[in-house]
Amino acid sequence: MRYDKLYSAEMLNILKREFLVSERGHYSLRKVADVLGIGCDHLLRISVDAADRIRIDALRAAVRDLQRRNIGPMTIVGMAGTTEMGAIDPLDALADVARVLSLRRR
Numbered sequence: 001m002r003y004d005k006l007y008s009a010e011m012l013n014i015l016k017r018e019f020l021v022s023e024r025g026h027y028s029l030r031k032v033a034d035v036l037g038i039g040c041d042h043l044l045r046i047s048v049d050a051a052d053r054i055r056i057d058a059l060r061a062a063v064r065d066l067q068r069r070n071i072g073p074m075t076i077v078g079m080a081g082t083t084e085m086g087a088i089d090p091l092d093a094l095a096d097v098a099r100v101l102s103l104r105r106r
Contacts, residue, residue, distance in 0.1 A: 017042065017072055017073065019038065019042060019074055019075055020046055020075070022046055022048050023045040023046065023048055023052035024048050024052050024085065029033070042066060044066075048087070049060070051087060052084070053089050053090060054094070056090060056094070059076070063101065071077070078091045078098060
């Protein structure tokens, strides 16, 4: 099934926003990005540690890189139990990063 896109790739390039998620994020996040019209091109996968949790240092480095390119995160997605490994991201640390970036908690 194909969904009409709410935003074109060009529009998101103008908005300059990315979704940040660990590389262990569920495959459904790709579908969510497509359904919302955001597209997988704007889903940035962040590396994980030996326990399959998002690396906060890699997240911060990715944010700095995006900021250098005048791109901001639209959201940070934390995993509270991945389907493959049951890994739980350090949610408090993710919230701290989001707070610094003025992203609201939902």
